[in-house]
Structures are given as structure tokens and as C-alpha cells.
């Protein structure tokens with residue numbers, strides 16, 4: 001069996017984690033694990049952890065480490081036969097340490113995107129809540145304005161994507177991500193990509209991953225929450 005590949009993608013809100021994860025999943029046939037989608041699924045299904053997580057998210061807070069790790073790590077342990085790319089976890093050093101004790105990561109992608117770019121993108125980000133599909137009115141608009149391409153359902157705009165909320169989210173990201181980035185740097189698995197356009201960053205990520213994993217002809221991989 002081909003060697004399995006485990007990667008994490010990090011970056012501030014709006015940096016393109018979801019967009020780039022989709023491209024990686026499609027090009028290389030990895031499973032895209034979105035911790036945010038998984039949390040939302042648990043909330044929708046009213047699981048114990050979902051009910052608890054909701055009380056934090058409603059207040060604009062991160063879900064505590066022990067809840068996140070309890071949600072995610074057992075699922076990762078079930079993924080022993082899959083190559084995956086995790087988006088949105090770890091968000092704290094404690095989560096990174098817990099992940100470390102579950103699996104050996106091969107690679108970490110860190111996106112470094114200027115504040116003005118994040119602000120512009122997020123003010124224009126529209127989401128299909130049920131699937132997590134993401135649109136941007138300039139970059140990847142939906143075929144019908146305000147409607148998801150596949151289901152035709154309405155798209156929503158998150159309040160915390162407004163510029164007023166972004167500064168605080170960004171500060172929080174920087175504070176929390178710093179020690180995680182240092183940890184991955186010291187392990188020699190960190191790769192940082194900087195720029196204002198996903199389409200210009202993508203070729204570098206593509207060529208890095210091409211040296212690490214074989215590409216597949218798979219074209220129908222979707223953004224899937226944790227199984």
C-alpha cells in the first residue's frame with residue numbers, strides 16, 4: 001500500500017485554507033477534513049459535544065481544547081487507511097500536542113496573507129451553511145446570485161466576517177498560531193506561503209506536494225466533514 005500522507009493547513013480567517021484544501025483534495029485525492037464543518041455537523045445533530053460547542057461558538061469563542069480533541073481525535077484514529085489534510089485544527093498549542101500524540105504529520109502548510117486582502121475577501125465571503133461551500137463575489141461567484149450552485153439554497157454571510165470583527169479574530173489567530181508554527185518549524189515540516197492571490201500561491205503548493213505525494217486523476221472529491 002502507498003504510504004499515507006497527513007497534512008495540516010493553517011492560516012488566519014480568509015487566508016484561503018478552505019479554497020486551497022479543496023484544490024489539494026481534488027488534485028491529490030486526499031480527504032479534506034474540515035474541523036469547522038465537523039463542529040457544525042455535531043451541533044446540527046445535537047451530540048453532547050455539539051451542544052457544548054454551540055455555547056462557545058454563539059459567544060464568538062473558540063471551543064475549549066478538551067472538547068475539540070474529544071470530537072476530533074477519535075475520528076482521526078478511524079482514518080488509519082486514509083491520507084488526509086486537516087483544515088482548522090489544531091488552533092492551539094494544546095491541540096497541536098494532542099494531535100502529535102495521535103499521528104505523525106508529514107507536512108504543515110502555513111498561509112501568510114496581508115490584512116487588507118483578508119478584509120476584502122471576508123467582506124465578500126458567502127457560505128452555504130449545509131455543505132460549507134464558500135463563494136466570493138469577485139473570485140468564485142455562485143452561478144445564481146445569493147444561491148448555492150448545487151442545492152440552489154440561499155447563501156449566508158457570517159457576522160464575524162465583517163471588518164469590525166476581523167481585527168480581533170486576527171489578533172487571536174496570531175497569538176495562538178505562533179507557538180504552533182514554532183513547534184512545526186522545529187520539526188522541519190513547516191512550509192509557509194505568502195501572497196495576495198490564491199491562484200499565484202497554488203502553483204508553489206502544487207509543486208511542493210507533487211514531490212511528496214503522487215497525483216491522482218480523482219476529480220470528484222468534495223469538501224467533506226469528518227466521517
Ligand SMILES: Nc1ccn([C@H]2C[C@H](O)[C@@H](COP(=O)(O)OP(=O)(O)OP(=O)(O)O)O2)c(=O)n1
Nearest residue numbers: 012013014035036037039062063068088089091
Ligand atoms: N479547532 C477549532 C476549530 C473550530 N472551532 C470552532 C470555532 C469556529 O468559529 C467554528 C467554525 O470553525 P471554522 O474553521 O469553520 O471557523 P472560522 O469561520 O473561524 O474559520 P475561517 O474564517 O478561518 O474559515 O468552530 C474551534 O473552536 N476550534
Ligand SMILES: Nc1nc2c(ncn2[C@@H]2O[C@H](COP(=O)(O)OP(=O)(O)O)[C@@H](O)[C@H]2O)c(=O)[nH]1
Nearest residue numbers: 014015016017018019121125135136139197198
Ligand atoms: N478575491 C479573492 N478571493 C479569494 C481568493 N482566494 C480565496 N478567496 C475567497 O476568499 C474567502 C476566504 O477564503 P476561504 O478559503 O474561505 O479561507 P479560510 O477562511 O482560510 O478557509 C472566500 O470567499 C474565497 O472564495 C483570491 O485569491 N482572491
